[in-house]
Structures are given as structure tokens and as C-alpha cells.
Amino acid sequence: xxxxxxxxxxxxxxxxxxxxxxLEIADAGGIAKAVGKDPVRQSQYSRQLKxxxxxxxxxxTRRDGKSLVLTRAxxxxxxxxxxxxxxxADFATACAHEPAIFHLGAGDSLIHWKVLPHIGAFQKVFxxxxxxxxxxxxxxxxxxxxxxxxxxGIMRRNAIPSVFxxxxxxxxxxxxxxxxxxxxxxxxxxxxxxxxxxxxxxxxSSGEFARKLDEMMRRSRIKMNIRLECESFPxxxxxxxxxxxAGILPTMAATDLPxxxxxxxxxxxxxxxxxxxxxxxxxxxxxxxxxxxxIASWFGKNL
Amino acid sequence: xxxxxxxxxxxxxxxxxxxxxxLEIADAGGIAKAVGKDPVRQSQYSRQLKxxxxxxxxxxTRRDGKSLVLTRAxxxxxxxxxxxxxxxADFATACAHEPAIFHLGAGDSLIHWKVLPHIGAFQKVFxxxxxxxxxxxxxxxxxxxxxxxxxxGIMRRNAIPSVFxxxxxxxxxxxxxxxxxxxxxxxxxxxxxxxxxxxxxxxxSSGEFARKLDEMMRRSRIKMNIRLECESFPxxxxxxxxxxxAGILPTMAATDLPxxxxxxxxxxxxxxxxxxxxxxxxxxxxxxxxxxxxIASWFGKNL
DNA sequence: GTCATACATTACTGAATAGTCATATATCCT
DNA sequence: AGGATATATGACTATTCAGTAATGTATGAC
Numbered sequence: 001x002x003x004x005x006x007x008x009x010x011x012x013x014x015x016x017x018x019x020x021x022x023l024e025i026a027d028a029g030g031i032a033k034a035v036g037k038d039p040v041r042q043s044q045y046s047r048q049l050k051x052x053x054x055x056x057x058x059x060x061t062r063r064d065g066k067s068l069v070l071t072r073a074x075x076x077x078x079x080x081x082x083x084x085x086x087x088x089a090d091f092a093t094a095c096a097h098e099p100a101i102f103h104l105g106a107g108d109s110l111i112h113w114k115v116l117p118h119i120g121a122f123q124k125v126f127x128x129x130x131x132x133x134x135x136x137x138x139x140x141x142x143x144x145x146x147x148x149x150x151x152x153g154i155m156r157r158n159a160i161p162s163v164f165x166x167x168x169x170x171x172x173x174x175x176x177x178x179x180x181x182x183x184x185x186x187x188x189x190x191x192x193x194x195x196x197x198x199x200x201x202x203x204x205s206s207g208e209f210a211r212k213l214d215e216m217m218r219r220s221r222i223k224m225n226i227r228l229e230c231e232s233f234p235x236x237x238x239x240x241x242x243x244x245x246a247g248i249l250p251t252m253a254a255t256d257l258p259x260x261x262x263x264x265x266x267x268x269x270x271x272x273x274x275x276x277x278x279x280x281x282x283x284x285x286x287x288x289x290x291x292x293x294x295i296a297s298w299f300g301k302n303l
Numbered sequence: 304x305x306x307x308x309x310x311x312x313x314x315x316x317x318x319x320x321x322x323x324x325x326l327e328i329a330d331a332g333g334i335a336k337a338v339g340k341d342p343v344r345q346s347q348y349s350r351q352l353k354x355x356x357x358x359x360x361x362x363x364t365r366r367d368g369k370s371l372v373l374t375r376a377x378x379x380x381x382x383x384x385x386x387x388x389x390x391x392a393d394f395a396t397a398c399a400h401e402p403a404i405f406h407l408g409a410g411d412s413l414i415h416w417k418v419l420p421h422i423g424a425f426q427k428v429f430x431x432x433x434x435x436x437x438x439x440x441x442x443x444x445x446x447x448x449x450x451x452x453x454x455x456g457i458m459r460r461n462a463i464p465s466v467f468x469x470x471x472x473x474x475x476x477x478x479x480x481x482x483x484x485x486x487x488x489x490x491x492x493x494x495x496x497x498x499x500x501x502x503x504x505x506x507x508s509s510g511e512f513a514r515k516l517d518e519m520m521r522r523s524r525i526k527m528n529i530r531l532e533c534e535s536f537p538x539x540x541x542x543x544x545x546x547x548x549a550g551i552l553p554t555m556a557a558t559d560l561p562x563x564x565x566x567x568x569x570x571x572x573x574x575x576x577x578x579x580x581x582x583x584x585x586x587x588x589x590x591x592x593x594x595x596x597x598i599a600s601w602f603g604k605n606l
Numbered sequence: 607g608t609c610a611t612a613c614a615t616t617a618c619t620g621a622a623t624a625g626t627c628a629t630a631t632a633t634c635c636t
Numbered sequence: 637a638g639g640a641t642a643t644a645t646g647a648c649t650a651t652t653c654a655g656t657a658a659t660g661t662a663t664g665a666c
Contacts, residue, residue, distance in 0.1 A: 004327050005388045007395055009319075014391075015653065016312075016319055024307050032612055039612095040656060046614055048654085058398040066612045066663050073398065080394055084387035085308045088317075091383055092310055095359040095376065284590050318623065335642055342642095343626060349644055351624085369633050369642045 013055035019081045021048045022060060026078035027149070030067040052077075082148050086288050100291060101130045105141040106154035107207075108232035110277065113252035114154065114169065118302055125298060129291065137207065145282045151292055152299070156208070157276040166280040167300035173274045176265040177237075177257050178246040191267040194246055195224045201239040201247040204229035212273055213248070220269065248273075279303070316358035322384045324351045325363060329381035330452070333370040355380075385451050389591050403594060404433045408444040409457035410510075411535035413580065416555035417457065417472065421605055428601060432594065440510065448585045454595055455602070459511070460579040468589075469581040470603035476577045479568040480540075480560050481549040494570040495525055497549055502530035504542040504550040515576055516551070523572065551576075582606070 008014060021034075025045060028034035035041045053060050060074035070078060093100050106115060111133055122131065136144065141153035145164060160166050176191050182198045183189055202224065203210050217224060228245055230236040237253050239245045240262070249257075254264060279299045285292050311317060324337075328348060331337035338344045356363050363377035373381060396403050409418060414436055425434065439447065444456035445464060463469050479494050485501045486492055505527065506513050520527060531548055533539040540556050542548045543565070552560075557567060582602045588595050 004323065004330060005392050007399075007401075008388060008392050009323060012652075014319060016317060017654065020307065020312060027307060030612075042613075043615080043657080044655065046612095047616095050614080051653090056395060056398040063613080063662080066610095068613075073394075077394055080390040084390060085311060087383040087387060089308050089311050091376075091380055092359060095361040096310075098310075287587050287590065315622070320624065333642075345643075346627080346645075347625060349642095353644080354623090366632080366643075369640095371643075 011055065013051055018048045018052045018055075020085070021045050022052055022074070023078055023081045023085070025049065025061070025068065026070055026074065029069075032067070079147060083284065083288060086148060090289055099128045099130045100289070101132055102151045102289075102292065102295060103132045103134060103144075103149065104152045104154070105134045105136040105144055105150045107137065108135055108234050109250050109252070110154045110172075111135060112234045113250060113255070114277070114303055117255070121302060122298065126291075126295065129295070141280075145280060148282060148285060148288075151281060151285050151289065152296065153280045154277060155280060157278040159208075160278060160280045163282075164280045165283050165286075165296075166278040167296060168276060168278045169300070169303045170277065171274055172277050173251045173266075174248050174270040175251050175254075176246060176267065176270070177240050177249050177253065178263045178265060179240065179243040180261055180263055181243050182246060183263060191265050191269065192222055194265065195222055197225060198246045199227035199244060200224045201228040201230055201236045201245040202226045203233070203236065204231055209273065216269065216272060314358065316354055321351045321355045321358075323388070324348050325355055325377070326381055326384045326388070328352065328364070328371065329373050329377065332372075335370070382450060386587065386591065389451060393592055402431045402433045403592070404435055405454045405592075405595065405598060406435045406437060406447075406452065407455045407457070408437045408439040408447055408453045410440065411438055411537050412553050412555070413457045413475075414438060415537045416553060416558070417580070417606055420558070424605060425601065429594075429598065432598070444583075448583060451585060451588060451591075454584060454588050454592065455599065456583045457580060457606075458583060460581040462511075463581060463583045466585075467583045468586050468599075469583040470599060471579060471581045472603070472606045473580065474577055475580050476554045476569075477551050477573040478554050478557075479549060479570065479573070480543050480552050480556065481566045481568065482543065482546040483564055483566055484546055485549060486566060494568050494572065497568065498525055498527045500528060501549045502547060503527045504531040504533055504539045504548040505529045506536070506539065507532035507534055512576065519572065519575060 021044075024034040025031055028036075031042055031045045031049075032039070035045060049061060056073075056077070058073045059071050060077060061068040062071050090100060104115065115133060119131065134150070136150075136153075138155045138159050141150060141155055142159070142161060144150035145153050154169065156172075157166065157168065176194060178194055178198060183194075203213075228236075228239055230239060233249055233253065236245075236247045237249055237256055240247050240249070240257065243261075248270070251264070251266075257264070279296060281292065281296060286296075324347075327337040328334055331339075334345055334348045334352075335342070338348060352364060359376075359380070361376045362374050363380060364371040365374050393403060407418065418436060422434065437453070439453075439456075441458045441462050444453060444458055445462070447453035448456050448467060457472065459475075460469065460471065479497060481497050481501060486497075506516075531539075531542055533542060536552055536556065539548075539550045540552055540559055543550050543552070543560065546564075551573070554567070560567070582599060584595065584599060589599075
């Protein structure tokens with residue numbers, strides 16, 4: 001066949017270290033951030049980067065203000081390198097009989113109420129795998145899936161780019177949760193009455209949920225009696241558990257709010273907030289890391 | 304995220320050269336064959352192999368008689384390396400504005416009558432690509448597709464392992480071709496008469512075709528008047544062109560046998576020999592070499 | 607302009623690894 | 637057993653590439 005990648009090794013200048021340096025710079029977003037403390041290596045990183053550029057005859061980075069950004073070619077090469085290292089690293093961990101690490105990204109609520117409740121069962125089925133769970137926003141997850149920094153992501157289905165594969169994890173619905181002590185008398189108050197009269201905790205994030213909720217409230221001309229803002233649903237849930245606030249939470253949160261102390265009010269209004277969520281992954285990962293096939297299928301069945 | 308593949312680079316002993324050496328040994332099937340002439344490097348290859356084994360803590364080769372064979376782990380690693388180098392080599396050729404090389408494997412007949420007739424059109428559509436066409440047998444093609452030494456293979460559809468993707472290239476039918484000068488009188492002689500009375504050229508290969516034909520002949524108790532054996536259909540076709548032999552050829556061969564000089568006799572008998580052929584590839588190649596997507600689709604439409 | 611920050615360049619040292627040669631060991635063949 | 641072939645090992649050299657330090661240059665903030 002061909003002379004074993006002669007075009008790669010005829011010239012010199014290619015080395016694993018230099019490739020790794022490019023990857024580090026790419027991941028960190030600049031030389032300074034890549035070397036962190038120990039700025040002594042700054043010059044080395046700069047030089048190795050230049051040597052790589054000489055080897056390939058292509059600009060891999062461009063100055064962007066004081067810092068660097070990868071060119072298109074640089075990003076491509078970084079992707080190739082990441083893919084290569086992933087393969088080798090997996091082989092190495094397998095050889096060392098060490099557990100492989102898989103990275104899963106998801107939002108706070110999904111981590112707390114969708115993933116963690118099943119993580120014990122996961123551990124039993126996959127005793128030789130380390131799961132690293134990262135709290136990320138949808139856009140970050142998508143970016144990390146593209147570059148293979150994450151193996152899996154959980155997010156709303158309609159946000160998943162079509163290049164990714166996915167498996168549905170069911171619907172996420174919302175409901176209003178109210179501490180009983182804040183409800184006067186016995187009778188069922190309406191959702192609207194609660195939101196107007198009870199101190200409410202609300203989400204302060206810039207995400208899709210807050211946007212949709214805002215719009216809904218404006219349309220239906222309900223004004224919520226907001227007295228606390230939180231950045232995540234689990235935080236809001238804690239506030240509600242204190243007994244002093246009501247709030248809109250994913251219905252999954254019910255496990256943390258016992259029925260004898262909290263009332264859960266569903267309303268047609270909330271239907272518009274509901275969304276299908278899914279486990280998503282870059283199809284490349286399945287070829288690179290064989291265990292990922294079973295993991296994806298397990299998540300699809302059990303979450 | 305994680306500390307940029309710390310597990311790979313914390314220990315030393317990994318280098319591109321060593322990986323390349325393993326790959327060469329794997330491809331050549333032994334150190335001696337890998338170093339070829341220049342046996343001076345034999346010791347180096349042996350040592351680098353040992354260093355790789357020390358690095359991964361795994362046996363990569365085992366002695367098999369005087370020579371070496373890869374262990375299961377060795378094969379896995381070789382596959383990973385090949386995949387890695389493919390990605391880098393492709394990036395390098397793209398950077399150098401050099402045409403990428405794609406390797407296509409097929410049997411003699413398919414090369415001559417299926418591929419080469421369209422290769423001019425291919426060149427026009429893909430001016431920046433070098434096609435390397437290799438004459439191989441089905442088993443070799445499958446092996447090479449598995450290990451990514453070939454990008455594409457053409458073979459009969461029912462021989463394609465299910466892990467590969469494929470696109471049909473139509474049916475390959477067979478017919479008996481007879482030089483007019485060997486046919487007495489004007490009237491249509493039967494297929495059987497020709498095979499009994501005219502000097503025939505036959506295939507001498509161990510392939511699927513010869514086997515099936517043999518069986519057919521035995522069943523129908525036809526005895527062919529064989530006077531020449533060839534190893535490939537194109538060779539047999541040449542013999543027929545000489546005017547002194549008749550023979551069974553793929554109907555595609557008709558382009559080389561003008562109707563004014565050769566008679567083409569179809570017979571129900573030959574239907575049993577016909578088979579669907581297809582372009583096959585390892586799905587991994589599509590991720591590694593982006594151009595392969597368009598190439599596969601072009602072949603599917605135009606061959 | 608001045609200062610702080612981030613990257614680039616140069617020069618030199620040291621460590622890792624590739625290259626070579628001689629020779630030993632293992633296996634196959636006859 | 638003896639010769640031929642293939643791989644393994646040890647000793648040494650040469651080269652490449654990583655590590656460190658000092659200094660230069662570009663950019664942004666004030």
C-alpha cells in the first residue's frame with residue numbers, strides 16, 4: 001500500500017508534545033491561560049506553536065487583541081488532535097485496567113432531578129466507569145459536544161443540532177409548588193391567586209425558560225409577587241422548602257417537596273413551558289469510545 | 304475540563320515514531336518485512352516496540368514461529384494509530400494544497416469495465432483528488448477496509464460485512480461471447496453448442512465466479528471445450544478479441560467486443576451467475592476524510 | 607504617554623529518543 | 637546437528653525536541 005504516512009514523517013517538526021500544546025492553547029483560549037501559573041513556559045508554548053505552523057505551513061492562530069484565537073485551520077487541527085488523543089488515552093486506560101472517564105454535561109435541574117437520582121443504579125451497571133458530571137448551559141454543552149470535550153449532554157430536544165444523535169428522556173413539565181403554611185383555609189386556591197398573593201421565588205437566568213415564562217406572564221397579564229430571585233431551580237427549590245416562598249419548578253422537584261407540607265398546582269398555563277428533553281452525543285464518540293454505546297442506551301432506558 | 308490528557312503524558316515513552324513503528328510492523332507483518340532492505344534498523348524496531356509495550360503495560364506482539372504477530376491489543380492500537388495518522392495526514396495534505404489520495408480496491412473486471420470507463424468524468428468533478436486503484440480480491444478488500452488502508456471497495460453486495468456502508472452499483476450479468484469467425488453458417492447456434500464445439504477460454508481463479516460456474520456446468524452436464532485458462536476476465540477478453548476463443552464474460556465487456564465481429568449469446572443458464580455489486584466503505588472513513596462523502600455519492604450515481 | 611498584560615524571539619541547556627553496530631537468542635528447515 | 641532467518645539485547649552516538657531565562661514587541665486601559 002502506501003509508504004506508511006511518508007508525508008507525515010518525511011519532514012520533521014511533528015511531535016506529540018507540540019500537538020498537545022496546540023490543544024491546550026485551544027482549550028484554554030490563549031497561551032497565558034494555558035500555562036496558568038508557571039508563566040515560564042509561555043515562551044515554549046509560543047515557540048512550539050510556531051514550529052507546528054511551520055510544519056504544516058499554515059497559520060493556526062491569529063492575534064485577537066492581546067490574546068490569541070485559533071484560525072479555522074487551527075480549530076480543525078485541534079479537533080483532529082483531540083480525537084487522536086482520545087483514542088490513545090482510552091486505549092491506555094484500558095491497558096492500565098483503570099476505569100474510563102465519561103463526561104456528561106447538563107443544566108442544574110436535570111443534574112439534580114434527572115441524573116443524580118439514577119446514578120447509584122448506573123454505578124452498579126457500569127462499575128468500571130467514572131462519570132464526570134458538569135453543570136453547563138445549553139450552548140456550552142453543544143460546543144463541548146462538537147469538540148468532543150463532552151461525551152454526552154442532556155438538554156431540550158429542540159436545541160440539539162441535527163449533526164448529533166440523541167435519545168429522548170421524556171418530557172419536562174412545570175408546576176407551581178406552594179408550602180401549605182402559605183395557603184389560608186383549606187380550599188383550593190387558583191394558580192393565579194397564589195402567584196399574586198404569596199411571596200414567590202423566580203429564576204434569574206438568561207435561559208430559555210425565563211424568557212418563555214416572562215412572555216407568558218405578559219400575555220396573560222399576571223403579575224407575580226416576586227420576593228426572591230435564584231439562578232437555578234434546585235436553589236429555588238431550597239427556598240420553597242424553607243416554607244416562605246412559592247415557585248414554579250419542574251415537576252421532577254416533587255421528590256424534594258413532600259405532599260404533606262407542599263401543594264402542587266398544575267395549570268394549563270404551564271403546558272406551554274413544557275419541553276421534551278434528550279440525551280445528545282456526537283456520533284464520532286461512538287466510534288472512538290466503544291463503551292459509550294452501552295452508556296447511551298442505558299441512559300435512554302433508565303432516565 | 305480534564306487536565307489535557309494527563310494520563311497520556313504524565314509518563315514518558317510515547318512518541319510518534321514509536322507509534323509509527325508499531326504501525327509499520329503491523330502492516331508488514333513482522334520486523335524484518337517492515338524494515339525491508341536496510342536491516343540495520345531491525346534492532347531499533349524491536350526496541351521501540353518493547354518501549355511501547357512498556358509504556359502501555361501490555362503485550363502488543365507475540366512470537367509466531369520466527370516472526371511476530373500482533374496480539375489483540377496490538378491490533379487495536381494499530382487501528383487507533385492508523386486512524387490518528389490518517390487524520391493528521393489529511394490535514395497536512397490539505398495545508399500543503401496537495402491533492403488528497405483516495406484508495407479504491409476492486410477486482411480486475413470491475414476496475415476495467417466499471418471504474419476506468421468513468422474515471423475521466425471523475426477527474427473532471429474531483430480535480431483535486433488522486434485516485435489510487437488497486438486490484439485486490441474480495442477478502443483482501445474487506446480486510447483493508449476494516450483497517451482503513453482502503454477508503455473504498457467494490458465487490459458483490461452479498462460479500463459486504465454489515466458493519467460497512469454501501470451503495471449499489473447495479474447488477475453484473477454474464478454472457479457468452481463468440482467471435483463470428485468461429486461460428487459456421489449464419490444461423491444462431493445455441494449456447495451449449497458453442498461451449499461444446501468452439502475453443503473456450505476459462506477463468507483459472509479460485510474466486511466465487513469460478514466455483515459457481517463449475518457447479519453449474521456439473522449440474523447441467525455441459526462440458527466446456529476449454530483450450531485456454533486466464534486469471535482475469537480482462538485477460539480472457541483479450542483472448543476472445545484474438546478471434547480464436549469464445550468465453551463467458553461480464554456483459555460489461557461488450558464495449559471491447561464490437562458487434563460486427565463478435566456475437567453475444569445470453570442464456571437463462573447464466574442468470575444464476577449474476578450478482579449485485581456495490582461500493583462499500585468503512586463508516587469511520589466518512590468522519591475522518593470529509594471528501595469521502597461526496598466521492599461515495601458520485602460513484603453511486605455514476606458507475 | 608505609562609503601565610500592565612499577552613505573545614514573540616533568541617540563546618542556551620538538558621533530557622528523551624532515534625540511529626547504528628555488534629552480538630545473543632529463538633525458530634525453522636533439511 | 638548445522639545453517640539460515642527473525643527477533644532481542646546491550647553499548648554507544650547523534651539528533652531532536654523540551655525546558656528555562658532574558659529580552660523584545662504588540663495591545664489595551666488609564
